[in-house]
Amino acid sequence: MSRPTPLHEVHKSLGATLTDFAGWLMPLRYGSESAEHTAVRTAAGLFDLSHMGEIHVTGPGAAAALDYALVGNLGALEPGRARYTMMCDADGGIVDDLIVYRLAADEFMVCANASNYPRVARELTDRAKDLDAVVDDRSDSYALLAVQGPRSQEIVAKLTDADLANLKYYTGLPGTVAGVGALIARTGYTGEDGFELFVSAGDAVTLWDALMEAGAAEGLVPAGLSARDTLRLEAGMPLYGNELTSATTPMDAGLGRVVRFDKPGDFVGRAALDGAEPGKRLVGLVMKGRRVPRHGFAVVDADGAVVGEVTSGAPSPSIGRPIAMAYVTATPAAVDIRGSHEPVDVVDLPFYRRKK
Amino acid sequence: MSSIPDELSYTKEHEWVAGIDDGLTVTVGITAYASEQLGDVVYxxxxxxxxxxxxxxxxxxxxxxxxxxxxxxxxxxxxxAVNSAVVDDPSLVNSDPYGEGWLFQVRVAGAPEDLLTAEEYTALISGDS
Structure with missing residues (x-):
């Protein structure tokens, strides 16, 4: 039985198509997912991301605990800033990709994927056990709403006194939105400007309703997981379970930069990752035809030999053709779509980059 | 509730069949319910x-x-016949599943079997959801 989010009744009243995702009952789409995608690219979309995990790490040893537990240099993060990072196993495999917000000198919030946060919380607790830090999984008490798209700032600004114009990308500050206490973060997973608003679960409906009303004139629409997936895919952002798995290193995913060998001290995965060469290469594929490559489909070279596998694929509203990310060990020429080799163009990631 | 026109016949695979009464050539498409379940049709x-x-x-x-x-x-x-308009613009399956979104026509050989009435199809999808 899937868990409903604090916004479940709102989704039902909007006529959402619901889907199970990582044990949660989530809105897949409210109407046309392509229209939701386009709204985020051109105006704004409102997402319920309450399935995500929020784990607080506090205490004098909090920075040291995260520097040991994660591959990033969190001790160097200024309060109010956020960083994209990963947790790896001792063998270098990825446990989860994370955004860590430094709320204060001795307080961090780790935002983890729905499918992984119980494991991330356990690992953080275990990895921090010899350090002066407390790990507290507060996921159940949070709701997370994201406003994404070029009109996001105008919409959120109607509901807060916070200085959004000076809130830079990958920063997060406590504030009030629509009368509700929130961590206001300028982060997202769509390739657009936008905000993620972490609030108490009990405030989720109040904030949702206020955002919908404030955004009506700006073209804000509710957007589901289907649009979120095509938006992040166009933006070349990896998804845990697809591009990122326990059998994948950050280097494989082309994200070796997140592993900070220059930070002081040991960290879980350092020995395995130091000097590691990627075993495969993550590439972008644009289909020449109209059939859609899907997760798990074989990628073949010009001779028809299998050289890799599609990790994510979808029709791309922005490009007008199907796109995919795939791990390959040689130059791809086609994707095997139900027995037919459908030709591809190999492109640099991301597929889509917003105009600044 | 999705539209389920009375005059059409249906299959368990969520297709509709029109013109079955004249027994010669029938038109086939997918139902409004199926198009809603699929989401935006792209191909x-x-x-x-x-x-x-x-x-x-x-x-x-x-x-x-x-x-x-x-x-x-x-x-x-x-x-x-096949509907070339729907090949060029697959969104017709979503916007007009029983009209502009038709898929193909068949000159029927022999009596069709096991088609459902609108009432039977309504019962089928009520059980689905």
């Missing part, structure tokens, strides 16, 4: 004109953002 591959199809054959594909479904032949016979 349609109908069968080839002139091909012979038998009941239950997978004769084409309807692909949406999230999934792909086979089109099963609801009747046997010869494919006499």
């Amino acid at each position: 349609v591959q109908p069968p080839e004109v002139g091909s012979s199809i038998e009941v239950g054959d997978a004769v084409g594909e309807v692909e949406s953002t999230k999934s792909v479904s086979d089109i099963y032949a609801p009747v046997g016979g010869e494919v006499t």
